[in-house]
Amino acid sequence: MLWLNCPFCGERPETELECGGEWLPPRPTVPRAVDDRAWARWLFMRENRKGFHVERWCCRYGCGGWFLVVRNTLTHEVSRTAPLSTPVDELQGLAR
């Protein structure tokens, strides 16, 4: 079972949390300005990387806050958790 360090509540087991999947770039501010292909890519396409990637988790039965997790999809090793406000570039640098 995964244990993740919620930035607000501390170490919590997986059963108290909810996985929100891979981190996505922000939603296009004017979706109508985006063509169909690019829009579908944002909606549906995920990188699903083998190794470390950044994903979102919600402390569902704790504070309710979302946060970022750098997790290895192969070994389940979690190298870092961080609040949503953390620049993702920094975490992705860690992930690569």
Place this chain on the structure above:
Amino acid sequence: MKRSLQAPFRIPNGGRIDRSRKLRFQFNGVEYVGFGGDTIASALLAAGVWCVARSIRRHRTRGIFATGVAEPNAIVTVRQGRHQDPVALATRTQLVEGLCASSIRGWPNLRWDLAAALDLPLLRHLTAAGFYYKTFMWPRWEWFEPWIRHAAGPARVALELPEIHAHTESAAFDAIVIGAGAAGIAAAVALDAIGHSVALIEEQALIGGSLLGSDEMIEGVSGDSWLARQQTLLQGSERVTILRNTLAFGRYDNGTVAAVEEIVPSLGPQSDDGGARYRFWKLRAPQVILATGALETPLLFPGNDRPGVMLASAAHEYLRRFAVQVGHQPVIITNNDSAYAVAAAFTRVCSVPITVLDSRPGPSNASRVPLENAHVIHGAQVVSTSGLWSFGRDHRSHGRVRSVRFKVGAIHRDQRCDAVLVSGGWMPAIQLGTHTSVASVYERELGVFIAARKGQDFYAVGAAAGIWCRSTAVGHARAAAQSAHPGVSGSKTPRDALPRQWPVATPYPGPPRNREAEVWIDLQNDVTARDLRIATDHGLRSIEHIKRFTTVGMGTDQGRTSALNSTQFTATLLKADPAAIGCAKSRPPVAPVCLAAFAGVSRGQLYHPRRLLPASQAHEKSGAVFDDFGGWQRPDHYRNGSPDRECAVTQESKAVRHAVGLFDGSPLGKIEVVGPDAAAFLNRFYIADVLSLPVGRIRYSLMLTDQGTILDDGVITRKNETHFLLSPSSTQARRVLACLESWHQIEWPGDRVSLTDVTEQWAVLVLAGPRAREVLRRMPQELAMYADRLPHMAFVEGATEDFSFRIFRVSFTGAVQFEINVPARHADWLWTHFLKVGADAGICPVGVEAWMRLRVDKGYIHIGSETDGQTTPDDLGFGEIRSRKTCDYLGRRSLELPAMLEPNRLQLVGLLAEDPTAVIPEGAHLIEPRVLVHEESHDRCSGASAGHVTSSCLSIGAGRSVALAMLRAGRSRIGEWVTAYSLGRTWRAQIVRPVFYDPMGTCFRE
């Protein structure tokens, strides 16, 4: 009943059994006797019962082959008073007085099994590898299905016996040691010495592992005295928890171990009080130490599956631990040194003559030690075995091995015997190591696989890590325990520095190709060498594919005795290196675990928390019949003097259409959205414009996912400029709140808004019907004044002397409707009061069923009935409303994708059956008349479905049966006729607009 109270194979003294406690038990209807400390298997062996099972595919006779969880054959159904275990391992189940075991296959009986015909030379190919997959191809799976299902299930659950109960317990330690053999005990003692709390998990009733059945010295003393000393240390410590009879069956991430402890009823069936039989442990520790030991590997020769063929180490354990001598004339077949200790034990303890057939051409270190009474033949390869044929009904020695034919060079010889003890080398027990996706690594020098340790929170010690000598293993376990630091991954174990004394096996000569169908690799799944050849001939190369194709290594033993042989034989077939083939991963659970143990107390009433309405007691007084609706216990209907449900529902619907109904809508979601940006925030979600909603007004709208499909419908109420109330559907309230929250936190954290769920704080009582006003007027003045003043789709809040209230004037039923919200604690009083003051207006409590039917009259959608994960607002006819909003909202962009604009999508329509009294079942498919084909005499319907019925009922408002349906291009087909099909029946129905009552909405607006 037949009795067989002799134990011809029990030796008169020795063993860790309590000879003062005689236990009677039954196997297949015959009474036997065993001693305290016996397992079913040891007692049966002592009584000379060889044949205990039939194999799964070819129904060959099978006997006890191993000890403990490694056993592939001896699965029995056990009853013990009112307890049952349909698939118990005879080698693990402890004997208790009155236990009743029976074999699980064999019809009409174990001796005469008709299905044994599958073993005939011509028929055995019917169930060869891959036969199962081929039944899908030709001619029809349905013809095979009943037979395969019947044959595949290992046992039956006796439903007449009481349910099995279990507790669940969680615990955290500094370390978990799995396996209480010498290495495990040493590790636990060492961890305790440095102040760590330890859970020591042992699958058997006694700790000691292989020490219990061995004569070897350990650290200069005898096994017994070493064990006694360590036990004193363990028992003296508060930090050590020893879990006996506990099977650690799964290892998961971050040091999580799942184990199930069997609570053995000590006093036999009399003590059976329905108490718990299992304790399910969820254990966690920063470090997990695997001291699971090693398992002997069988040898591959024709006829290696007969009853009487057994692992040499198992025979040794039966001899030392249970004082059972398996056979009066045993033969040992080996390719390594470890079997010589077994030979020595047999000649010394039982003084029987023993023959050792060693495949190695010349003497080795062990075989040079002269053994009295033992005859060692080198360079011997077994070519076949023959079995006994017993007449009559007695199965006990049917099929038991009678002689072994072997060859030395070109000379063939026969050796009579009654037991064949095989030793094909050793394989570390890595099952728990390979959970959590850890691959195993081939140790070329030892010829075995060990679990890799790469950045993991566990490590293997002792024989599980490939260290054979007990004293070395113990030292290794101690050093590993002391050097391990919690949290430090992959801490170094000093294994590499250790001397290798592993009894390295010399490869056994491969079986002749024409005999491969008689060489068993996996006894439990009846997989032979020929099956593996079939798999590789089909082009399968990966051991994982071969596992799935042949079922080798599947089943309850998860390849314990077959893993190494299957890899090595596959390597031979493919002329590849075993390291490249790899070892198939075993999966949890590593041995059968009763499902009741997983369920624990989460069953029946405790399966799911039940949410009760605040006015639950008042409903009961009104005669409510409750049912579960999305976790809420809600009145389905009220008895109210009606003879049945249908009458009650009709009466309730009539009240709403002609007088007034009172409905409890408390589960309706209630979310308060407050903040300067509340309007702008909500405007991002709903297809209706929220900014233009005036204060005190209500608007109905849909909320979409960003993929453009409908998430929920509900009303939005503006309390003031910066305060909104959302009413999502009862079942969707949590999802909607979670969705709003996640978008707020992730995408729009700048919006100054806060969201609060107040669903449970407010009760909602709904007055609906033409006389609803009348009832409201009789309430306290503060409430009554709104009976005539509040227009449709308006909101007001206020307070009486006793309570505050909120009134929403909306309509779900098509009638005039007041939704009166009061703090939950006043719901009971208000319900009773409404019924009292409304009595002469004909008020009638209305349950969920009538309520849902009333909305069908109006064609109002219900999330989950009319919608699924693909429904868009345009599909339901909200296209025009949607297009009025010009700014962006969730899902909008997706609705412009070509697939969403397809004219042939499912669209909401109404259906009127030709027969106005016929209610088309919900879920019925709509089929074009021309594609409806009746195939032969079957009522089998083929042809494409053009849609399905989503809601259907007898409508009071329309005075006939009505239905809602989702139909391809439905809106363009109004007026046409379709055929609805369900379970062999058909109905003709006309497609109409989805509104059956008061299409102009005059009733609720008045």
